Amino acid sequence: MRRFKASRSEEELIEALPTAEDEKPKSPQDYLSELLSVRRPVRFFTRLFFRTRFVNRRAKPHVDQVDILADMETITQSEYARVDEAYYTLWLYKELNYDVELRSLEQVTAINNWAFWDEDGSFRVVPDVGILSHVLRVTSTGIIYPHVRKYGKTLSLEDLSSIAAVVEALCLYEKHGVTSMLITQLGFDGLQRVLESSEEQIQEAISKTYWYPVQVAQRGAVPPNSITQFPSVITDFWRYMESSYKGDMRRAWKQPGGKYRAKVAPWNQCPPFDITALVWDDDRLESWGYFYPIGVDSEGDQCAYDMTLENQICTEDYSILGCTQWDPEDEFACLGCGFDLAQVPMSEMTDFLNEVLARSRYRRMELLR
Structure with missing residues (x-):
């Protein structure tokens, strides 16, 4: 995927699509090294995912960490594999659309078509969309959002108003948009390094990302729709695989x-x-x-x-008490902003x-x- 990180013309992009020879590893050692460099961050986030799930299941004011450690020891390989696959898929989509603002629509389409579709028209990447959507929402609201909320509490009403003026909805932006941009800008490997650092360094990384839409707007450009970037591709997966989905049993x-x-x-x-x-x-x-x-x-x-997953997030993951766009006169406010x-x-x-x-x-x- 490194080939596609540079901004290319459409002709250069087509020429850069890998051949069968390109896809062969240069050496077993290099290949193993690259696999491990991806595997470690994926498993890091998978373990964080399961930790939040066990904490959520116990739902006590003070969860005993010994109990959580004991819970973590019970995770099976098949349970790990389901969540690992979801993180690999999200990371692939992030790599495909790295610096998407520097590319044309034709370039982005060419990259995504190459990655997701085989020459015979079949789908290369067939994730379980139920698991994928759940993992995305836990990553946003359970793993990243607690840190974003700490940062948000340090801002004045004037600051919050300035960011709310350029994002889709402030509460959804904080829960999903910041996470989406962190994944896009840092990748899961960079995001792992941030989360393993001190709280001060985490807050510094969030600060740089949090204000990105405002900085884009100040340049006269349209800020990216960060909230729906990942949910939209999951919705597209569902529309393709609806007739053959096996999660129903x-x-x-x-x-x-x-x-x-x-x-x-x-x-x-x-x-x-x-x-x-x-x-x-x-x-x-x-x-x-x-x-x-x-x-x-x-x-x-x-x-x-x-609903599309984007709209489902808008209806269920909003914080109505803290939402600057909530209208108390709107009888349908319970549906969520957006x-x-x-x-x-x-x-x-x-x-x-x-x-x-x-x-x-x-x-x-x-x-x-």
Whole structure:
């Protein structure tokens, strides 16, 4: 992927696409060294991911670190592999779009087509989109956001207003945008080095990234849509693999009797489906009281309630009390800042609103996280 990090013309880019000879390792030692340089950061983040999941499951005011260490010892190779794959996929997408602002749309399209599609039209990268979306959201809100929140608390209202004026929504920007830009600018290897440093150095790195959209706007350019950069590619994955997705038979229901809706993305399934269960082995889920679905609902056309992952993030990951764009006069404010009801056809509005009400009910009952 280093070949594509320089800004090239479209002709140079096409000439730079690797041949079969280029893709061969120069030597086994060099090849192993490069693999390990990627493997170590991926496993670093995978372990952080599982740590946040175990802490979340215990949900006590003061979690005993000894218990968490004991939990970490129980992670199986297959559980590690599912999350590792998600981080490899996110990193690949980051490398493909490195310095995307320096390239033309044609160049970006050529790079992505080369990486994701084989010559016969089949998909090279086929991730589990349910796991991929869950890992992305945990990385943003569970691993990075606590540090970003510390930085945000040091800013004045004037500072916050200046950044809110150029980003899509301040609360979503802090939870997802800063993380997205850190991954894009640093890669997971650079982000690992930052997180392993002192809190002061972490805050310094966040400070440089946090103000990037303002700096772009001051140059008269349009700031990048940092919130939806990664969710949009996951949505595209889903649209391609919808008909062949195999995540529908996992033991991922908190209550018996669940029915998987084949026409709806994993992040839009009805409770008691729990997307967070997809990373775990079935044996572990059985011990936690999870169930298989009783069947798959494949009837009808595309279901009414099937948000893109971008809109799902806008509806569920916003902090309404701290959101500068929340309008108390808006009766649909519960949907989240950044979501546009105009995207739902009128013929499907009743089904959509019924789904929203059901989800609100489950959230109040603490059945939906």
